[in-house]
Amino acid sequence: MPGSRSGWSGSRALADITLLDGGMGQELVARSGDAPTQLWATQVMIDHPGLVRSVHEDYFAAGATVATANTYAIHHDRLKKVGLDDRFVTLHTQALAEAAAARAERGKGRIAGSLGPLVASYRPETHPPHDEAVAKYAEIAGLLAPAVDFFLAETVASLAHAKAVLEGARTGGRPVWLSVTVDDEDGSRLRSGEPVEALAPIVKAGAAAVLANCSAPEAMAAALGVYKGFGLPYGAYANGFQQITKAFLNDDPTVDALHRRPEMTPARYADFALQWVDAGATIVGGCCETGPTHIAEIARRLSGAGHRIV
Numbered sequence: 001m002p003g004s005r006s007g008w009s010g011s012r013a014l015a016d017i018t019l020l021d022g023g024m025g026q027e028l029v030a031r032s033g034d035a036p037t038q039l040w041a042t043q044v045m046i047d048h049p050g051l052v053r054s055v056h057e058d059y060f061a062a063g064a065t066v067a068t069a070n071t072y073a074i075h076h077d078r079l080k081k082v083g084l085d086d087r088f089v090t091l092h093t094q095a096l097a098e099a100a101a102a103r104a105e106r107g108k109g110r111i112a113g114s115l116g117p118l119v120a121s122y123r124p125e126t127h128p129p130h131d132e133a134v135a136k137y138a139e140i141a142g143l144l145a146p147a148v149d150f151f152l153a154e155t156v157a158s159l160a161h162a163k164a165v166l167e168g169a170r171t172g173g174r175p176v177w178l179s180v181t182v183d184d185e186d187g188s189r190l191r192s193g194e195p196v197e198a199l200a201p202i203v204k205a206g207a208a209a210v211l212a213n214c215s216a217p218e219a220m221a222a223a224l225g226v227y228k229g230f231g232l233p234y235g236a237y238a239n240g241f242q243q244i245t246k247a248f249l250n251d252d253p254t255v256d257a258l259h260r261r262p263e264m265t266p267a268r269y270a271d272f273a274l275q276w277v278d279a280g281a282t283i284v285g286g287c288c289e290t291g292p293t294h295i296a297e298i299a300r301r302l303s304g305a306g307h308r309i310v
Helices: 025-032 041-047 050-061 076-083 085-106 130-145 161-172 196-205 216-228 266-278 292-304
Strands: 016-021 066-068 112-115 150-156 176-180 209-213 234-238 283-286
Touching: 016 130, 016 292, 025 041, 025 050, 025 209, 041 050, 041 085, 050 066, 050 085, 050 292, 066 085, 076 085, 085 112, 085 130, 112 161, 130 150, 130 161, 130 209, 150 161, 161 176, 161 196, 176 196, 196 209, 196 216, 209 216, 216 266, 266 283, 266 292, 283 292
Parallel strands: 016 283, 066 112, 112 150, 150 176, 176 209, 209 234, 234 283
Antiparallel strands: none
C-alpha cells in the first residue's frame, strides 16, 4: 500500500496472501501474434498501444492485487542495439501509464515497478561492474518511483546483481522486493551457482521482501526453505516453460528458444502455489508462460482454502 514502510500489506499470518500477476512478456507476444524480437515485451508495447493495459486488466480481473509494470526490459543497452535509446524515458512513462489505467479501471490494487537484469537474463557473467550497475538502477528507480507502490527487482541471478539492484533501487525511496532466479535443478543455488543462503545479509540490509522467480516450479521449495530464516515476507512466482535452453544463453536471444510446458496447466501450477503457501510463502504469482487463467485458479484455490488475498 502507498506510504507503507515495507510495501507489503498483509500480516505474517498464512491467511493473508499477496497475489501477484502472471507473466507479461510471453502474454504480450502471444496476444499480439508478432514474432518475438530482442526487445520482447517492449517491442509489443511500442507496436500495440493499449495491449499492456488490457493484460493488466485481465490479471486484476483474475484476482491479482498487484500489477507489475512492463518495465523489465527497458534498459539503455537493449534500446541502443535497435536505435531506440532516445525513447528510454517515454517508454517507462508509457508502461507506467498503462498499469495506472488498469488500476484505475479496477478501482484498487498496487503497482510494482519492475527492475529487470541489465544486459541479459540468466547470465550473471554479463552483469556490469557494481558502480555502473548501481547508477543504472538508480536512474530507473527515479523514473518509476512517483508512479509505483514498490520496486520489484526481478530475475536476480547473482549476489553481485542483488547488491547492485538493492543499492540503486533504494535511492528511489520506495520499498524493494528482491526476487532471484534459481537453478532449475537445485533451487538452493542462484543461476550463478552461489548459495541462496548467502543472500541473507544482503536482503536484511535493504529488502522489504524476498522472492524467487523465473525458474521451474519444482525448484522453488528449496529456495523458500532457505528464506524461512531470513525474517522477511517471502514468496515465489515460477515459469510455465521448459528449462532455460543453451540456445537462449547467447548474446542476442529471443523467446523462440523457450517452449511452454503443456502439462503446466492452471490447476497444476496452482498445486505448486498452494504448496508454497503451505511452506510459509505470503506472496505468490506467476512468471513466464503463466497467464490470467493461472492466476484465476490460484485465487480460487486460495479463497477456497480460507486464505485472504490482500
